[in-house]
Amino acid sequence: MIDVLINLKLVFFIFFLIVFFSLEFFFSQRNTEKKFTRLFFHSCFAIFNTIIMRIPTIFLLLPILLITNDNNYGLLNIMEFNFLIKAILAFILLDFAFYWFHRLNHMNNFLWRFHKVHHLDTQMDVTTSLRFHIGELIISSIYKSILIIFLGVPMSVFIFYEIILSLSAQFHHADLKLPESIDRQISKIIVTPKYHTNHHTVAIESRNANFASILTIWDYLFFSLKAADNGERRYLGVKERDKQFGFIINLKEPFINN
Numbered sequence: 001m002i003d004v005l006i007n008l009k010l011v012f013f014i015f016f017l018i019v020f021f022s023l024e025f026f027f028s029q030r031n032t033e034k035k036f037t038r039l040f041f042h043s044c045f046a047i048f049n050t051i052i053m054r055i056p057t058i059f060l061l062l063p064i065l066l067i068t069n070d071n072n073y074g075l076l077n078i079m080e081f082n083f084l085i086k087a088i089l090a091f092i093l094l095d096f097a098f099y100w101f102h103r104l105n106h107m108n109n110f111l112w113r114f115h116k117v118h119h120l121d122t123q124m125d126v127t128t129s130l131r132f133h134i135g136e137l138i139i140s141s142i143y144k145s146i147l148i149i150f151l152g153v154p155m156s157v158f159i160f161y162e163i164i165l166s167l168s169a170q171f172h173h174a175d176l177k178l179p180e181s182i183d184r185q186i187s188k189i190i191v192t193p194k195y196h197t198n199h200h201t202v203a204i205e206s207r208n209a210n211f212a213s214i215l216t217i218w219d220y221l222f223f224s225l226k227a228a229d230n231g232e233r234r235y236l237g238v239k240e241r242d243k244q245f246g247f248i249i250n251l252k253e254p255f256i257n258n
């Protein structure tokens, strides 16, 4: 059962990767260069990460999910909610927690060393959603485990959240140009490509803001909504411009003193 759900996430991910990658050729806002090199390089990242992440998934996340569900541990199990209410609450609380995790990744020097690898990309398209340092993913799986047991997240809701989170990441990293008025309306609720472009700017004010992963309400509530101007949105990444590619360079990045 669990295996089926995990594979479902993978199937969704690959399907939408192909969909967004194809759409980017027709509705690009930045004319991202070297698209196939990027696809190849970031796919190497994803394959490497998927293989390594089997270990914390099998030995940490899944046992925590099973223990939590079997024993009804966690905040959401203290009160008698029906399943739908519990599922909605769990989804919102997970998204709230991920907002803070992302924010912490930018504020804390140790976490930034790993998260910076995602921001070393000097462009942004759907393949950027594959670009995460394995260290960040391992730290995030420990964080997820604490959340599951503390909140009492049902297994099906956790996997549903993970699927929506990865679809959202693909969508908001995609190099797609939505009509301005539609973008403005949608971004009041969920993260859009333009919204997340603000977060990938070299400009520090907008990069250290716009942390939302799915729901944008958290940026409104915690005063971290900062739109960049058009010029800033064209200059993406961090100041170092030479680490867009290079698997070993990126893998070593968190451990280099600079």
Ligand SMILES: [Zn+2]
Pocket (backbone or CB within 6 Å): 102, 106, 115, 119, 199
């Ligand atoms: Zn970030």
Ligand SMILES: [Zn+2]
Pocket (backbone or CB within 6 Å): 118, 128, 173, 196, 200
């Ligand atoms: Zn991003």
